[in-house]
Amino acid sequence: MTDHIAVREITEPVGLEGEPLIHLLFDRRAAHGPDRIAVRDEQGEVTYAQLAARSDHLAALLRKHCPEPGARIGLHLERGAHVVTAMLAVLRSGHTYVPLDPGYPAERLRFTARDARLSLILSDRPVPAETGATPVLRLDVPLEPDPEPHRTPRPTVDPGTPAYVIYTSGSTGLPKGVPVPHRNVIALIRACAHRYDLRPDDVWTLFHSYSFDFSVWEIWGALLSGATLVVVPQAVAASPQATLDLLSREGVTVLNVVPSVFRYLTRVARTGRGAPPALRYVIFGGESIDVRDVRAWRAVFGRATRFVNTYGITETTVFVTSRPLTDEELDRPPDASTDPDFALDLGEPLDGWELRVVGPDGADIRPGETGEIVVSGAGVAAGYLDRPELTAERFPEFPVPGGETRRSYRSGDLARLLPNGAYRYAGRVDDQVKINGFRIELGEIEARLSDAPAVRELVVVQTVTRLGEPALTAFYTAAPGDDLGTRLADHARRTLPAHMIPTRFVQLPELPVTPSGKTDRRTLATLPLAKSTPPADR
Structure with a gap:
């Protein structure tokens, strides 16, 4: 041809x-x-x-x-x-x-x-x-x-x-499909073209x-x-040094990356191996930024690269807001007089997107309060594929001036309204977590792993590695003398995508509970993991 x-x-x-x-x-x-x-x-x-x-x-x-x-x-x-x-x-x-x-x-x-x-x-x-x-x-x-x-x-x-x-993690144990129309993608590209x-x-x-x-x-x-x-080959994407070499060799000027991956790139950059990249933009998404990594990068490669934080969701077509990190903020020495969490600010909605933060009564929150982020406008999908009940729950019609209603998306994310009018990300209202940029419903992992033979009880919580990285740990109980760790890890690899496989599997005699009888996830998240079973090579 x-x-x-x-x-x-x-x-x-x-x-x-x-x-x-x-x-x-x-x-x-x-x-x-x-x-x-x-x-x-x-x-x-x-x-x-x-x-x-x-x-x-x-x-x-x-x-x-x-x-x-x-x-x-x-x-x-x-x-x-x-x-x-x-x-x-x-x-x-x-x-x-x-x-x-x-x-x-x-x-x-x-x-x-x-x-x-x-x-x-x-x-x-x-x-x-x-x-x-x-x-x-x-x-x-x-x-x-x-x-x-x-x-x-x-x-x-x-x-x-x-x-x-695109399918996202589901709290009921089943992934859910999000159909996104042409017009939403075009709106995203146009809005970002005006912004960048x-x-x-x-x-x-x-x-x-x-x-x-x-x-x-x-x-x-x-x-x-x-x-x-x-196109970055998977083997290269898995190696910070190889990724840094590719950025330099290919003359990459726009890099979109989750902050946890950027942290590894920064660690390699500090070793001084490889040529400096030609990056004009680093656009972050999927996780909260650690400003120390950005400052470390600038200490090695200078101030030419622009760093942009974004907030977004699959159901609202990738991005909702963007927030450039300014030279003044990044050059300012961290001390008691500075705001260490400024990179958690959500920034301005893209043109055509609207963001509200509401309390339990659906009213906009006031300064100092925390509420749920609700998104409307050009990027909001029509709902979930063939899931009318879940669509009705997560994509409600909210009233707008003039007596009409407008489809919105209840994100499940929390934000706090600062005195200066900025919204700052404040976590989740449910058990959804973010690992390496992926939004993960812990309930879906628990549903898959609980199907494994001989498992009695099982919960998955977000923990922190010795390097300070977020990770998933599965805590479970089984019959006395039945060590399931390796078999459970094998079951996870057969039934879950790699980004949803827990890093550790920890068997306990019983799971701790709160005074109300619920599993005490907070206690589990602080348990030592020395006797845990790591998954085999993926």
Whole structure:
């Protein structure tokens, strides 16, 4: 197949205005700079023209396999340029992509394929039998000739059509799918383009799994601004030194990263090994920032990089707010006169997003009070896939001036209103935690692990490692003399994604309880873990 670009004539100025669909905005970028490098991975480089042509070819095949628009198509692919090709092809064909990370356990993939009612799976390897009878189109073999050499008209796609469905952890033990439409993603990219100085000569990384919603921003933030996206291999992402070397070698200018990963990069940077990176932006998401890491980075590499904190949720399309960390704040020596928690401030909502913090009565809180964060506006999804009761609970209709109502999302996150009017993140109202940027419902882990044979009682709590890092620890009881640690760790690997597997498994004679008879999670979180069983290599 000859790579060429077949898109409509572009007459408007190149930018993010006008088009409400992801693939059409990509086409505009491709037509403006067809020979620019769009994606680079271990296999080589793909230009914007090549990516447009390859995705157009694959989209024609998808329309042949799934002629009716609106199908959900699973992506079971190793991280690489072909993931982006597949995403664009699914969108061009009027369908919705559903990530199926091959690194996830077969049971999780089975649940996702069944719950999403996939019409087709795109894969570059054998698909686990657990995914059932869903048809598979393999991308690791030569594709069929283009079935539409004369380019029959593409299907009409509404901006409200879901672009993707990403599954998040569920408190009931079952993951829940979040369909996010084209219009939400476009609103995100446009809002951030107004907030940040994004340039066509930027180089971004695809650092995260495409099952993690941070990747939505990484992929489309790069490609819809005309930049180059560098795919970070999983082995490199797991090595701070290799990651730092890649940032320098590839000339990366925009890095999106969770703070716990950045901490490891900073530790390597302080050793002085490797060339300094060309970073213009480090955009944090998923966790609270430790300002000491940012200051340590600046001590090594200087003050050229801009650091931005974000707050966001899958259900509200990646980001809700952004908060730049200023030179004045970062240069200020930490002492008793400074605010050590300023990096916990949520910052300003993106254009089109609205954030309220409400008390139990639904009224806005006053200075000094703490309440739940409620989000409305351009990024709020329509709800959970086929979960009407949970949708009604988490996506209520709140009244707005004029007597109308507006769909919002109850985040379950807490914030405190400071005297200066800023909101500061203050934790969770439930048992959800954040580990390495992933929002994790402890109830889902407990439900999976409690299915293991011989387990009597089991709870999972967030603990802290000796290095001060957040971790998950499973505490359980079993029959006397029955040491389940290794078997329970094996069961966890078979049934849970890697980011949800507890770091330690601790067997106790009995679980502590509070005076009211509930499991005392606070006491468990402070127990020594010297006799715990670590999971085997993942």
